Amino acid sequence: MVVRKGGEVLTRTRATSARRENGLWIVEAEDIDTGKKYSWQARGLVNATGPWVKQFFDDGMHLPSPYGIRLIKGSHIVVPRVHTQKQAYILQNEDKRIVFVIPWMDEFSIIGTTDVEYKGDPKAVKIEESEINYLLNVYNTHFKKQLSRDDIVWTYSGVRPLCDDESDSPQAITRDYTLDIHDENGKAPLLSVFGGKLTTYRKLAEHALEKLTPYYQGIGPAWTKESVLPGGAIEGDRDDYAARLRRPLSVPD
Template structure:
C-alpha cells in the first residue's frame, strides 16, 4: 500500500463497501476499516428486499421510490445468484386502504421507472389462487406485484470482494480510533485485531459508520455534523413455514404499518419488521417481547394458522440509521440519504453518509465518489451500473441452468448442497468444488453438508473469522444444522487457524 492513500473509509456496511468498490474500480487507492465483521450490524438485519418501497408513495417520496426502482433492475442483473425476483401478495382489507388507492399506488409503482425484468401488478381473486389458501376466508381479493429478494450480508461481502480484487485493502475487526488533518492529508489511527496500532495517511476520508456516524465525527474526528441520524430498531422473527407456495405477502395493519411474510431458507417463513425508536447502544440492539407479540398478532390477522412466541425459531434485530427529517413517527422517517461534504479552505475532504437503504447503496456510492473525484484530481467514469458482482456471471438461463451444471459436474455430491452453492457463491462455486473433488483435507465434512474447502474459502476470500460469521452472515446454515454446530465449528476454526490464515 502506498504512503498516502486516496481514500480511507470507516464502516464495513453496505454503504462503506459500495464506496470502496466504486472508488477502487476508478483507480483510486482505498483502505476500508470495519470495527467488527462485514455487515455485522444494520446491513445483515434488513427485511432482505431489493424494492422500490411501495409504502413510501404514501409519504410522497416519489423521487426515492423512482431511484430505488431503477436500482432494483441494476442489482438484479449484477448479482442474480443472491438477488432474485419475488412476487408479493397484498390481501385487501376493506377497513384499511381503499382498493382504488392501492390500484393507483401499484400503477405508479409499475411506471415510475423503466421495468424490463419483472412482471407488473395485477388483481387477484384469492379463492382461486394458491396464496389465498393460508389466509382467513374474509380476504376475498387482493393484489400481486413484483420486487426483489437479497441475501443482504452476502451483498456486502461481494462488494468488499470486488473492491479487494480492484486493489482496495479491506480490514475487519479494525477500529478507527482517531483521524486528524495534518499537513494537507488525513492521518488516521487504526486499532488492529491484536490490539496494535497502525497509522495511515489519506487524501480524503469517508465516514460510513452507519449508526455510529455521529459518534465517529464527534469522538474520532472532532467535527460537528450538520445532519444527524435517527435510530430506528427493526426486528424480525423466523417461524416454521406457514405456506407452501413461492409468493411473499405484504400485510396492512390497523396502525398503518405493514409487515412482510416471506418464504425463507426453504423450511421457514420470515416475518417483519417493526419500527421502534431506539436510544441505546446500537451494538446491543435486541428484539423485545412486545415486538415478538406484535409480529405474531399482526400475522394472525391474516393467516389461519396462528403463531405464538413459542413458534419462533430465530429472531434478529438491527438499528436503521435513518436520516433525521423530524418526522412525527419512526415509520414515516425518510429512507433517503444525505452526503455531507466538508472540504473548506483547501483542507483534505471529509464525506459523511447519513441514512440510506440497501436498494440504493450503489447509487449512493456512485454519488459519493463523484463528489470526491474533483478533490482527488480523478476523472475516471462511473462503471458499476453495468458490472456484475463476484459470482454473478452466470450462463444463459440463469441460476437454474447453473445449478443443473453443477449437479452434472459433481454427481457424487448432494444436489441440495450444490443448489445452495449456486445460490450462495454463484460462479465462484467452482473454486470450492474443485478443492472438494481433489479429496484430502479439503474434502473433510466438518458439519453436515459443510466441507473444509468451503470453510477455507470463507476465511481466505470472505474475511470470515468466527462461527457466527459463517453460520449467520455468510450463510444461514445456523437454521439448518444441529444445535451444537457453532461450538463444533469454533473448535475447528481454532484448530486450523494457522493454516487458514496462511494465504
C-alpha cells in the same frame, strides 16, 4: 469488488481517530483481535460508519456533526414455513405499515419488520416483547394458520441509521440518505454518509463519487450499473447453474 479495484479491506479493524494535518487526513486504527496499530495518511476521508457516524464525529474526529442520527430498530421473527407457495406476502396493517412474510430456506418463513426508535448500543440490539406481539398480531390477522410465541424458532434485529429530520414518529422519518462534504481550503475533503440502506447502496456510492470528483483527477464515469458482484457471474439459466454446483458434490436433485 474493492479488492478487484486495487483496494485493501481490513476486517475487525476499528478506526480510533482521524485529524487533518497539512492538507491531509491522518487516520489511526487498531486491530480489535491482536491490538496491532495502524496509521495512514489520506487525501480524503469517507465517514460511512452507519449508526456510529455521529459518534465518530464526536469521539474520533472531535468535530461537530452536520446532522443528527436517529436509530430505528427493525426486528424479525423466524417460524416454520407457513405457506407452500414460492411468493412472499405483503400485509397491510391498521397503523399504515406493511409487514412481509418471506419464504426462507424451504423450511422457514421470515416475518418482519418493526419500526421502533432505539436509544441503546447498536451492537446490543435485540427484539422486544412488544415487537414479538406486534408481528404475531399482524400475521394472525391475515392468515388462517395462527402462530404463537412457541412457534418462533429465531429472532433477529438491526438498526437503521436515519438522518434526523425531526419527524414525530419513526415511520415518518425519511429513508433517503444525506451526503455531507466539507474540506479545508479545498483540500482533505470529508464526505459523511447519513442514512442509506442496502437496496440503494449503489446509487449512494455513485452519488458519493460525484461529490468527490472535484477533488481528484481521474475519477471516471459511473460503472457499477453494468458490473457483476463477485459470485454473481452466472452463465446460462439458474437451473443449469444449480445443476453444475451439485454435480461435483453428488447432491441429488
